[in-house]
Amino acid sequence: MFQEFTILLFLEYCAGVDVISRASKKEVYLDKTFFMSLENYQVNAKYVTEAQYPWVAKIVHSSSEDIPYMCTAICIDDRVFITAARCIYSLKIKHTRVIYQNVKLPVLTFVLPSIPSKQAFDDIGFIVVQPANTEPVWKKVALYNKKRTDDAFQWFADSNFNNYKVIGYATQKGIHRIKSADRVFNLTELTVIINIELCSKIMTFHDHITGFRVPCYHSCNADEFIKKDPKCSNYHGVEGGAVVSSDGILLGIATWGAYFHKYELPVGFSVVNSNNFYSDFDCAKRIRDSGVNGGYQGICG
Numbered sequence: 001m002f003q004e005f006t007i008l009l010f011l012e013y014c015a016g017v018d019v020i021s022r023a024s025k026k027e028v029y030l031d032k033t034f035f036m037s038l039e040n041y042q043v044n045a046k047y048v049t050e051a052q053y054p055w056v057a058k059i060v061h062s063s064s065e066d067i068p069y070m071c072t073a074i075c076i077d078d079r080v081f082i083t084a085a086r087c088i089y090s091l092k093i094k095h096t097r098v099i100y101q102n103v104k105l106p107v108l109t110f111v112l113p114s115i116p117s118k119q120a121f122d123d124i125g126f127i128v129v130q131p132a133n134t135e136p137v138w139k140k141v142a143l144y145n146k147k148r149t150d151d152a153f154q155w156f157a158d159s160n161f162n163n164y165k166v167i168g169y170a171t172q173k174g175i176h177r178i179k180s181a182d183r184v185f186n187l188t189e190l191t192v193i194i195n196i197e198l199c200s201k202i203m204t205f206h207d208h209i210t211g212f213r214v215p216c217y218h219s220c221n222a223d224e225f226i227k228k229d230p231k232c233s234n235y236h237g238v239e240g241g242a243v244v245s246s247d248g249i250l251l252g253i254a255t256w257g258a259y260f261h262k263y264e265l266p267v268g269f270s271v272v273n274s275n276n277f278y279s280d281f282d283c284a285k286r287i288r289d290s291g292v293n294g295g296y297q298g299i300c301g
């Protein structure tokens with residue numbers, strides 16, 4: 001309710017203000033931006049199976065049950081998963097389980113970003129699971145490995161991202177708003193368009209304010225959105241959803257988006273190639289290899 005109300009107010013407010021001069025392309029302008037959490041629903045997404053995406057996992061917050069579902073997670077190394085950092089903040093390690101290849105894995109530690117971004121819009125969190133006697137065969141996704149060169153996403157604007165889709169556990173729009181622990185979340189995928197324009201045009205009400213020049217995807221491009229193309233009503237927004245290329249390379253993790261009951265808005269994601277990402281990943285691997293149950297990342301500095 002709050003979020004729906006906010007975005008409505010936000011759009012109406014923006015419609016009435018003059019164009020504010022754009023911030024320099026060398027910085028991400030965050031003064032007028034707010035990054036809300038995804039509500040884990042989809043519209044017209046395709047049902048897929050874990051066999052098709054063996055690196056995908058489900059985070060639940062119960063040591064005994066398979067519910068409640070919290071977020072989607074992705075296996076990137078033996079016993080190491082990533083998700084949206086904002087998903088992990090509210091979880092207790094003792095209650096959290098990663099359901100991966102039908103095995104329920106208890107958590108050893110969470111690694112949260114050492115250098116957080118505003119409202120965690122660009123933050124990936126790591127989950128290291130405990131060792132087990134019979135471990136699953138670790139199926140990992142390959143990571144996008146081109147280097148990110150600045151904070152302002154110019155490197156992102158200069159890249160072309162074609163043939164991408166997003167995959168994650170989602171429920172259906174509408175019923176997702178009724179709070180219920182036993183809501184069914186199915187693994188689904190949606191083909192998406194990715195570029196720097198989507199959020200900077202749509203979330204700023206066609207440039208009436210400055211901001212949101214950050215990585216986003218949507219089911220249609222900004223021009224189609226303005227023309228109300230029917231395909232823009234397709235949607236997939238789940239915390240931790242995997243943004244992958246058709247050849248199976250993980251570009252990023254869905255982290256934020258706004259809910260609006262009348263139409264669908266773009267979804268923001270965090271790209272996996274930052275220095276912070278790699279230093280946190282190293283930290284996760286060190287904790288895994290040391291076997292120390294650190295809770296949060298005690299041994300990484």
Ligand SMILES: *[C@@H]1O[C@H](CO)[C@@H](O)[C@H](O)[C@H]1NC(C)=O
Binds near residue numbers: 047184185
């Ligand atoms: C969604 O998941 C539930 C529970 O896992 C399952 O019973 C149902 O068949 C799934 N629906 C589809 C369309 O795959």
